[in-house]
Amino acid sequence: MTETTAPNVRLAAPAADAVDVESDATQGLAESISPARMAVKRYLHHKGAVASLVVLVVMALFVILAPLTARYGVNEAVFKTSVERPNTFLSPRSVAWFGTDDIGRDLYSRLIYGLRVSLMIGLAAAIMGTVLGVTIGSIAGMRGGLIDDILMRVTDIFLAFPFLVTLLVARSFLSSVPWLEPVIGNITSIRFVIALFVVFGWMGVARIMRGQVLALKEREFVEASRALGATNTRIVVKHILPNAIGPILVALTFAVASAIVAEATLGFFGYGPQPGAGQTSLGNLVGQAKGALLPGYWWMVVFPCALLVIVTLCVNFIGDGLRDATDPKLDTGGN
Template sequence: MIDATIKLAHLAPPQSYGRRVLRRFLKHKLAVASLAFLFLMAVVIIIGPFVSPYTFDGQDFTLIGSPGPMNAQHWLGTDELGRDVLTRLIYGGRVSLAVGLAGAIIATIAGTLVGALSGFYRGWTDILLMRFTDVMLSIPTLPLVLLLSGLFRPSPPLLVAIVGMLIWMGTARLVRSQFLALREREFVEAARALGAGGARLMFRHILPNAIGPITVAATLAVGSAIMLESALSFLGFGIQPPVPTWGNLLNSASPWLSVAPWLAIPPGLMIFGTVLAVNFLGDGLRDAMEPKE
């Protein structure tokens, strides 16, 4: 019986890398639940404004003056300007998630490029790029972003650029360590012996083998970007009203906390839940792509 089992195991076709990653990821229950939460939230954020009978800046002039309570017409009530809170929450999610995703993409591209050049060429290239990375890491991120946002009007594209260019350092260090390890592997030496140039070695042979850690870093960068954008908007240095974001919704709700807490709780929960879900998703991807066993 044991011999038959061993023979069947040998005859079974080996699973592809993608199937193994998917199987390990599905075992991570928190990551799967987080992915489902993020997918459901994305669907609501995309479809919600088209279904809602209100616009994000539409006002009911009979309700101006103080926040309105939750009722059948306004499920999360209205703010002091007579605007529907649920519609603004959904639309604000569009802006906050768009800034977070775009900022994370910029950070991942910049960090990957710096880390790849540093780890592959080493020498003076490595010294200069890593010392620049260390300098960027030593600068407090939030005060610098506040300064830049105060000097320039924080339109969404500018805010995306600011956020992306201030959270790339962790990705750069991670990619550098991967390139330092992979550049000495046999398949890279074989490609070099066949005449492959530096750019081809980096982006055709080494980078695909480092895509797992880069994917995990990009996932975690989304949470960092959302938190940074929310903090800026809450402090009044991010995207300005009437365009809603989760951060400036919290800012607008702060004077009414004692009489209308329902204005502050939903955006706070959305920021908390989204960042937590993204971090759980990143943990699940890391465990699936880099198993310890």
């Protein structure tokens, strides 16, 4: 009986070994996936972020190809006004999908051109504000001591003031400083608005970057780099910044949305940028809608505000997706 059962025991062992080998191979393959690929995979599981990215890309293509996607020029009337064919405040119809404004300009075409200017303002202000915030946060975190205290107190002072109120006060004050105009433009220029958003929009990124520097600068790989003679700038660029890129990207996306909403808010109160001949912005269109609501020209309000809401939601969903993708602890499993 012993001789007949022994071979069965010996045959079971190789099967178990094969399972162990296969399990080890699978585990090794999973461990070999780069953090970037894992981040992309987690982002793709966030359905809202993926859908928002698709919508935003389509919008970007529309505004980039505005001469092709817009039915009329930004200041072009649908047709000449006459007694028989008035074109002011036309409701949506085949010749004007989103209706016309008070002088007969096609609202659909103006929304495309306006979104192009607003996206440019949002991206430029967010990118430059992020660069400024990363620089200040890195200096504060790496130098420490008195420099850190001074920079963080300045940051706290900037954060203490309401954003929009500060923008309005700064706009009024800087308009009386003539020597600044060659640098940042006049108060109605796009360059001036971008400069305002940068000056009063870097603080959140600075605090994030300082926290990342304080958390990483005592790690072994940073100490090894410092022992080899690396400067603080090289340590930040080569070691700390790549490890802090996730929170910074999230802050950047939210800064884009904040700048677009702020521009539209300034436009609503009549303090928005005036892009010049042949251009407009969402802020200008929202400002025009303010006077069209009571007479019943609903399309002047609904379409600009709906576009503003869609763009803001898309950017915020993309920010949520990036946050989940770059921080596995916040992964919601695609919900």
